[in-house]
Amino acid sequence: MTETVLLVGGGGREHSIARAVADDCALYACASNRNPGIRRLTDGFDSIDETDADAVADYATDVGADLAVIGPESALAAGVADALDDAGVYAFGPQAEEARLETDKAYQREFMEEADVPGCPDYAVFDEMDAACDYIDAYDGDLAVKPAGLTGGKGVKVIGDQVTAEEAKAYLRDSDYDRVVLEERLVGEEFTIQAFVANGDVRTTPAVQDHKRAYEGDEGPNTGGMGSYSDTERSLPFMDDGDYAAAVGVLEAVVEALPDYKGVLYGQFMLADEGPKVVEFNARFGDPEAMNTLPVLETPFINVLTAARDGNALPELAFSGEATVCKYAVPDGYPVDPDSGAEIAVDEESVGDALLYYASVDERDDGLYTTTSRSFAVVGRGDSIAAAERQAEDGLSAAGGGLRIRHDVGKADLVERRVEHMNELRE
Ligand code: AMP
Ligand code: GLY
Numbered sequence: 001m002t003e004t005v006l007l008v009g010g011g012g013r014e015h016s017i018a019r020a021v022a023d024d025c026a027l028y029a030c031a032s033n034r035n036p037g038i039r040r041l042t043d044g045f046d047s048i049d050e051t052d053a054d055a056v057a058d059y060a061t062d063v064g065a066d067l068a069v070i071g072p073e074s075a076l077a078a079g080v081a082d083a084l085d086d087a088g089v090y091a092f093g094p095q096a097e098e099a100r101l102e103t104d105k106a107y108q109r110e111f112m113e114e115a116d117v118p119g120c121p122d123y124a125v126f127d128e129m130d131a132a133c134d135y136i137d138a139y140d141g142d143l144a145v146k147p148a149g150l151t152g153g154k155g156v157k158v159i160g161d162q163v164t165a166e167e168a169k170a171y172l173r174d175s176d177y178d179r180v181v182l183e184e185r186l187v188g189e190e191f192t193i194q195a196f197v198a199n200g201d202v203r204t205t206p207a208v209q210d211h212k213r214a215y216e217g218d219e220g221p222n223t224g225g226m227g228s229y230s231d232t233e234r235s236l237p238f239m240d241d242g243d244y245a246a247a248v249g250v251l252e253a254v255v256e257a258l259p260d261y262k263g264v265l266y267g268q269f270m271l272a273d274e275g276p277k278v279v280e281f282n283a284r285f286g287d288p289e290a291m292n293t294l295p296v297l298e299t300p301f302i303n304v305l306t307a308a309r310d311g312n313a314l315p316e317l318a319f320s321g322e323a324t325v326c327k328y329a330v331p332d333g334y335p336v337d338p339d340s341g342a343e344i345a346v347d348e349e350s351v352g353d354a355l356l357y358y359a360s361v362d363e364r365d366d367g368l369y370t371t372t373s374r375s376f377a378v379v380g381r382g383d384s385i386a387a388a389e390r391q392a393e394d395g396l397s398a399a400g401g402g403l404r405i406r407h408d409v410g411k412a413d414l415v416e417r418r419v420e421h422m423n424e425l426r427e
Contacts, residue, residue: 006029006067006084008031008069009075010071011287012291012376013291014038019041019294020295020297028042028065029046030048031047033362034363036361037357039363050080051080061087066309069305073099073103073282076099081263098260102266102282102284104149120277121277121278133169135182144158145157161185162222186272188270188277188425190271191269193251194208194290195251197265202255203314206293207244208289210226215406216407227325229324230296230323232384238419238422239422246276267281272425299317320381322382325388326409327396327409344368344369344403345400347398352394354380354392356376357376361375361376379395389409
């Protein structure tokens with residue numbers, strides 16, 4: 001039987017989800033922007049705000065969806081999974097209550113502590129910004145300052161890295177945050193592991209390293225992620241054998257405490273000298289990390305989705321064993337003052353063997369336009385990170401003007417610096 005699948009969301013992550021299932025189902029999608037890559041893979045597309053839970057559920061019913069995949073956290077926070085489940089359409093994505101693991105950073109830390117999930121940094125939660133500032137003054141060491149709610153990865157300020165203690169306090173006093181988490185600054189190398197979760201099963205995928213800073217050399221403000229790489233093994237070059245397993249243990253401990261969790265569980269880890277610590281959990285695929293993971297997944301993703309829905313054991317996952325490098329092209333000025341509404345050109349013929357994923361662009365009758373977020377990504381694959389990086393760079397000749405790219409992502413010297421950094425910390 002051909003399944004009818006509804007995909008919610010219109011970014012690069014969702015384009016990679018669409019490509020992973022399009023050949024194996026009747027695919028429909030809805031999002032607030034018109035992503036040409038997703039539209040072309042679907043039997044139907046509707047422009048619907050992905051946070052309008054009732055409108056998404058109505059569309060799912062109209063197209064006869066058997067199941068749905070939810071891309072963005074904003075949709076999870078708005079209860080889109082709840083509305084779909086209520087309408088009898090299985091949502092591969094947690095309901096709003098369980099998505100609090102991502103959408104409420106205070107809950108996330110309290111949950112870890114109560115459920116005894118390993119890897120939780122020291123933290124404190126404040127509803128009063130003056131009290132938070134006093135804590136900064138009294139704390140012996142550097143802190144990360146995190147608004148409790150969703151900020152697209154851009155609200156966190158790390159003292160001793162991005163800001164001074166005085167700047168962090170001014171940031172809090174000038175903000176209208178009603179709750180913040182202050183936690184020990186973790187030092188090390190970051191990596192992501194995404195797991196497919198349903199029916200108590202946890203199936204993990206290869207580790208990925210994202211690059212959050214806007215500019216080359218890890219300079220500039222935090223972004224949603226400028227690019228990312230994965231290796232031929234599940235681990236990354238700067239990780240030791242036990243690090244991947246330790247991080248998987250964290251994800252398994254989460255699911256043990258939340259046995260009804262369904263969807264993707266994404267762990268963002270800081271590999272500190274003593275092992276992986278949890279920076280955050282997300283309740284969905286990473287963007288860009290989905291674009292590293294789904295192209296090398298050999299197990300049909302639809303089989304994961306149907307097993308999840310049918311209450312069966314999730315299939316064991318097989319991967320191609322290729323390394324991947326993903327690089328985003330973003331509007332000039334992103335993330336602080338993005339040049340949205342600018343017409344851009346993408347020469348699809350020049351992408352070559354690389355994969356092209358459209359992201360937060362809007363396709364109109366007269367052309368393709370930027371929005372306030374990342375425009376498109378190119379993914380190279382190869383038998384080493386270096387080979388994948390070369391393929392990604394070749395593919396980037398597709399990019400026209402008015403876009404910015406972090407060319408250093410996946411380059412040998414940057415990867416080598418990560419390895420040296422970990423070696424120094426572990427000496
Ligand atoms: P988050 O939104 O929690 O993922 O934070 C965004 C980024 O801020 C992370 O990817 C880290 O680079 C940084 N960050 C968050 N928490 C910490 C922490 N406790 N120590 C150091 N860096 C952090
Ligand atoms: N790449 C970071 C995120 O998806 O949150």
